[in-house]
Amino acid sequence: MDKMNNLEMEAVKRVASLPYDWSRFNNKVLLISGGTGFIGSFLIEVLRHRTNCFGNTIKVVSLSRRGGVSDDYLENLAVDVCNPIDYTGDVDFVLHLASNTHPKQYAEDPIGTILTNIDGCNNLLRLAVEKKARFLLASSVEIYGQGTEKPMDEHYCGYIDCNQARAGYNEAKRTCEALTQSYRQRFGIDAVIVRLARVFGPDKKKDTKAMSQFMDKAVLGDEIVMKSHGEQRYSYVYIADAVSALIKVLLDGINGEAYNISDDDDGRTLRGYAEYLAMLSNQKVKFEIEDNSAVSKATFAIMDTNKLKALGWMPLYTVCQGLKETYTIKRQENTDC
Numbered sequence: 302m303d304k305m306n307n308l309e310m311e312a313v314k315r316v317a318s319l320p321y322d323w324s325r326f327n328n329k330v331l332l333i334s335g336g337t338g339f340i341g342s343f344l345i346e347v348l349r350h351r352t353n354c355f356g357n358t359i360k361v362v363s364l365s366r367r368g369g370v371s372d373d374y375l376e377n378l379a380v381d382v383c384n385p386i387d388y389t390g391d392v393d394f395v396l397h398l399a400s401n402t403h404p405k406q407y408a409e410d411p412i413g414t415i416l417t418n419i420d421g422c423n424n425l426l427r428l429a430v431e432k433k434a435r436f437l438l439a440s441s442v443e444i445y446g447q448g449t450e451k452p453m454d455e456h457y458c459g460y461i462d463c464n465q466a467r468a469g470y471n472e473a474k475r476t477c478e479a480l481t482q483s484y485r486q487r488f489g490i491d492a493v494i495v496r497l498a499r500v501f502g503p504d505k506k507k508d509t510k511a512m513s514q515f516m517d518k519a520v521l522g523d524e525i526v527m528k529s530h531g532e533q534r535y536s537y538v539y540i541a542d543a544v545s546a547l548i549k550v551l552l553d554g555i556n557g558e559a560y561n562i563s564d565d566d567d568g569r570t571l572r573g574y575a576e577y578l579a580m581l582s583n584q585k586v587k588f589e590i591e592d593n594s595a596v597s598k599a600t601f602a603i604m605d606t607n608k609l610k611a612l613g614w615m616p617l618y619t620v621c622q623g624l625k626e627t628y629t630i631k632r633q634e635n636t637d638c
Contacts (some may be wrong), residue, residue, distance in 0.1 A: 305346065306630060306634065307401060308626060308629060308630050309324050309503060309630060310451060312540070312541040312617075313343070313346045313347050313350055313541075314350060315541060315617055316347045316541050316544055316545045316548070316617070317350040317351050317354070317355070317568070318349045319545055319548075320437045320612070321548065321549065322553075323351055323355065323357050324541070325552055326341045326348070326351070326357055327357055327358050327359070328358050329346065329359060329360070329393040329394065330360045330361075330362060330390065330392050330393050330394070331359065331360070331362070331390050331392075331393065331395045331396060331398070332343075332361075332362040332364065332388065332392045332394065332395050332399060332428070332434070333345065333361060333362070333363050333364065333366045334365075334380075334382045334396065334397050334398055334399035334425055334491045334591070335364075335365065335397075335398035335399030335400065335422060336350055336361070336362075336363025336364060336365050336377070336398075336421050336437075337363065337365040337367065337369060337377075338365070338399065339482075339500065339502070339504045339506065339540065340398050340445075340497075340540065340543060340544060340547070341363065341365075341396075341398045341399075341471070341520065341544075343502075343540050343541070343543075343544050344396075344398075344544045344547065344548070345361055345363060345375065346535055347544055347548070347593060347607070348361055348374075349361075349374055349375070353374075353376050358395065359374070359441050360374065360376070361374060361375050361376070362375075362376045362378065362388070362390070362392070362478070363375060363377050363378065363585070364374065364378050364380040364382060364386070364399070364404070365377070365380070365399070366379065366380075366381055367379060368380075369590075376390075376395065376480060379385070380424060381426055381454045382397075382399050382417075382420070382421035383420040383421055383424070383589070385424055385427070386424050386425070386428050389429065390439070391432070392428065392429075392432040392434045392436050393432075393434055393435065394434055394436075394437070394551060395425055395428055395429040395432070395434045395435070395436045395437070396436075396437045396439070396547075396551070397421065397422055397425040397426075397436070397437065397438050397439060397477075398439045399417065399421050400417060400418055400439070400474075401413065401414040401417055401470070406509075406547070408467070410562070411467075411469045412469075414469050414470050414473065414484070415469045415472070415473045416532070417472075418473035418474060418476070418513075419471070419473055419476050419477060419480070419570055422438065422476075422477040422481070423480060423482055425622075426480065426481065426484045426490070426492075428489050429484075429492070430484065430490055434490075435490075435491045435492070435493075435551070435638065436484075436491065436492040436493070437492070437494070437495065437547070437550065437551050437554075438478065438481050438492065438493075438494045438495070439495055439497060439507050439547070440473075440474045440477060440478055440494050440495065440496045440603055441470075441474045441496060441497055442473045442497065442498050442499065442536060442561075442563075442604055443470055443471045444475045444494055444496060445457055445458065445459050445496075445602060445604075446458070446459035446460050446461035447459040447460045447461075447470060447600070447601070447602075448601040448602045448603060449601060450601060452566070452603045452604060452605040453541070453561070453602070453604055453605055453611070453634055454561070454605040454607070454608065455496070455558075455559045455560065455561060455605075458471075460506060461473075462494055478494055478559065481494060481619060482557065485556070485557055491556045492556065492557065493497050493550050493554035493555070493556065493557075493558060493560070494558070494559035495546065495547055495550050495559070495560050496559055496560065496561050496562065496604070497538060497543055497562050497563075498535070498536035498537055498538040498543075498561070498562060498563035498604055499512065499535055499536065499537045500514065500537075500539075500540060501516075501538075501539060501540070501623065501624070501627065502536055502539055502540030502541070502626075502627050503539075503540075503626075503627050503630040503631055503634075511527075511528070511571060512537065512571075512574060512624075514526070514576050515574065515578050516627060516628065516631065517622070517630060517631075518578075518579040518581070518582075518584070519579065519581060519582035519584065519629040520524055520628065520632055520635050521635070522582060522583075522584065523584065524568065524579075524584050524585050524586070525575050525579050525582075525584060525585070525586045525587070526586075526587055526588075526589050527572065527575055527586060527587070527588050527589070527590075528590065528591050529571070529572075529590060530572070530590065531570055531571040531572025531573075531575060531588075532570050532571070532572065532600065533570060533571045533600050533601070533628055534566075534569075534570055534571075534601050534602070534603055535571060535602050536563040536566060536598070536601055536602060536603050536604040537563070537564060537566045537574075537582075537620045537623075538562055538563050538616075539564060539616075539618045539620070539622070539623025539626070539627075540619075540623075541618060541623075542562075542564055542616045542618055542623070543562055545614065545616075545617060546560070546562040546609060546614050546616075547613055549609070549613065549614040550562075550609070550612070552611045552632055553613070554612065558608075559610070560608055560609045561604040561605060561606050561608065562604075562609060563603075563604040563611060564616045564618060564619060564620050564623065565606075565616060565619065566603050567602060567619060567620055567621065569620070570599055572586070574620070574624065576598060577621055577624060578624060578628065581624075581625060581628050582628070603624060
């Protein structure tokens with residue numbers, strides 16, 4: 302992955318220093334799809350830090366379309382997970398993180414969004430069966446559809462308009478969860494599911510999610526543009542908390558169970574977060590209202606994380622702390638350019 306700055310490495314170290322039973326990864330192989338993505342690359346750096354600084358003996362196999370440089374700790378393979386996966390080495394954990402995750406991708410390539418999720422999930426599940434590996438599926442808050450004012454626990458199921466192309470991502474994630482449970486029933490594999498809130502942080506790739514667009518404007522010192530009135534209430538999770546929770550579920554999650562991953566709700570609307578970033582950057586929020594079929598139609602999507610916390614997980618950051626850290630990192634990078 303791209304070189305991390307000091308603040309990013311501090312976040313990696315905080316996650317790597319959590320009091321988990323890391324010894325259960327010793328002499329194990331973790332195969333990760335989407336290893337060069339935002340979540341995958343942060344996870345790989347946490348496991349690398351455990352290997353280099355804590356003496357854990359972990360091997361990671363990263364699958365991505367572009368591959369990368371390999372070393373003693375990390376094997377980078379150029380693999381399209383939409384095709385059958387031929388890997389001859391041992392594997393103890395399979396983590397399926399690869400997915401189209403940006404609204405622009407949903408709109409421009411709705412078919413690819415669906416197939417990447419479902420075909421990729423099926424191929425990774427087959428590999429988990431072959432290797433007798435524990436399987437983790439990265440699902441999404443999007444499976445819940447329209448929420449209510451009550452935070453959604455893992456049993457909630459809201460309305461999704463299936464006649465909209467935007468629903469392809471939501472329904473694909475729902476299908477992946479059903480596929481995972483079907484593989485458990487048919488082949489007896491050990492599998493867990495994490496449902497991630499909207500993940501944010503200092504991603505190097507261009508991101509079309511609203512919070513990322515607000516951040517980009519703030520970093521450049523421009524006015525923050527809102528394309529809606531901003532009354533939506535969503536759950537968010539900072540990248541370090543997303544990865545710390547993912548690791549906790551991989552280690553201690555109960556076979557067959559799903560877990561919501563989110564930072565604690567602080568009562569802010571989308572507009573409230575835009576105004577917070579505007580305050581950090583000494584700018585203003587302006588409104589350019591438009592109807593965009595690529596964005597989520599859910600107006601309330603707050604996640605209940607009590608089930609995850611019962612495993613012993615707690616967030617290291619609040620949403621605003623994560624936003625401030627992201628802003629600081631991106632400002633430093635922008636200054637260095």
